[in-house]
Amino acid sequence: MDSKRIGIGEISVSRENGILMANGVGSCIVIVLYDPKQRIGGLAHCFLPEGDSESFKYPKGAIKGILKRMENLGAEKNRIIAKLIGGASMFSEFKSQKIGERNVIEARRVLNDLNIPIVGEDVFGNWGRTVSFDVRNGEVRVRSFRHGDKIL
């Protein structure tokens, strides 16, 4: 089966088959959107909380971009659910700009404004994650080195 890696600052949308992946996610935030009826899913790999809203670097632009592409494939907005992964603070002993935390808060805010329910989260902490999103059934597998695997 096809699996596709979504790099930092990129989005991708797929219908009925394929696995969308984001590898080695630290303070970045991965946003997964899914229409379970049509089996249309999208994944965004954002790295900064706020800025020029059209860019896929930011949750706002990325979510907008995915929604548009999903709707073009036939997804309906009122069926779409979301999952959030990432937003870690690696090297928590150093004073940082708290970007991981702010990424999570911003993604939640944007989804909330759009009335998209968040049905699963694996966020914060100080460890890295690799995300595999199976578009056939909406399952999100989160692998980590230090905290085991999780299914959302």
Added chain:
Amino acid sequence: MIDAKRLSAIQMDALKEVANIGSGHAATSLSQLLGKKVMVRVPKILTGTLNDVIMKIADPDDIVASVLLYFLGDLTGRTLLLYPYEDAQTLADLLIFQDRVEPKELQESLLKEVSNILSCSYMNALGELLGLLVLPSVPGMIVDMVGAVLSSVIIEFGQDKDFIFCVETEFDFTDSERPLRAYFILLPDSASLEIIFKKLNLTE
């Protein structure tokens, strides 16, 4: 302000030379600690988006032991030492002549300390060469996926997040039973790049 996107060939060469001197000193320290030969590859300057730079260094899923230090003073920025996980364990064993260092905390502490020595000798050499004061912070260590480590170091602690500039040097431990590797990554702030070029009389 220096634009890291538009460095001349001479400026790039000068930076590589500076990195070479830094890593040469670091390799000497490591070699003295281990009593083994340590080779240094020619430094590489890596530039581009976060994605580009990470992919040039490793597969984002690879597990590494990583040690981060800040430096302050006349030059500011960060240094990151990355050891592939297996190599980190072997290196810890070599450092205290044991088969398998236990407990894990001791292993991590050893790596943190040796990385501290490496980073400091690298930065001291740079400081001496350029006549600048460089003060390193205490080290922080994490064992995790290299993508998560690198992206977080750049995003959380860096300045420019759209264009990444770093200098990578690979260390090779040639006469141990199997080759060991470590990667030293220098992430200078752009103001520091300017200071380095000024000191070398390479500003246009």
